[in-house]
Amino acid sequence: MNSRSLFALILSLITLIALTAYVSRFLHRTPEELIDKTPLELDECGVTLTILYDNNPYDQRLGTAWGFSCLIALDTTTILFDTGGDGRLLTENMAKLGVDASDIQIIVLSHIHGDHTGGLDAVLEATSNNVTVYLPASFPSSFKRNVEGGGGRVVEVQQAIKVCDCAATTGVLGVGIEEQSLMVKTREGLVIVTGCAHPGVVNIVREAKELTGDEVQLVLGGFHLTSKSEKEITQIISEMKGLEVRKVAPCHCSGSTARRLFKESFGADYVEAGVGMILRIGSEM
């Protein structure tokens, strides 16, 4: 073999090795890597958050019951996140707060549990006919048919998607109990609203940051920490701080121990949350 053909042989061997490495790298990519990780582009909005339903008291005029619902009024769109457990109590609270159900254009349901979906029929009855309901795709088809029967348009959620210019769902997270949370981009940073946080509040915040590339101004809603020990809660608090969450408003299923520990740790950045609490973020008024 002359030196020229030896050189050609070595060159083709190197090419073959490189090609094999490239192909195997591509074949072994995990599904997550193959998903487009381009950040969700959201516009900045001013937002007014009103808790319409919660088991924690705040505005003494309103009734409390186990469950959660929060009205998210943006500059141009009004979103209802979850509907509490009882439609009658929800609509009573709305009336006392002067909330007009016909302003609601979008409803986002976090997960299938009755303390988040029980008030839906009453809201659909009170809203105009063109409300769009974003729910996890895994909801039973009977539930979806019921929404359509009540005049709602169903959007089945799996991946993160925008629900309007300033807000997006995280997509369905968690195994077992599938749940979505809502992300709203404000002039002060991202606001994340959670239902029960079954997938873990830290996981939700991490995912929201990854999806948007934004800093987190506030996390509000159920943190699902009633069964956790003080040690576990302290760990979760330090992970939230590690993710640079600026303010927290734990309510619903967060539990009194977690609420006390978050309050001690966040100080002035702890927001006391309960039914009837109204919070404005990034709005000019």
Ligand SMILES: [Zn+2]
């Ligand atoms: Zn739940």
Ligand SMILES: [Zn+2]
């Ligand atoms: Zn719940």
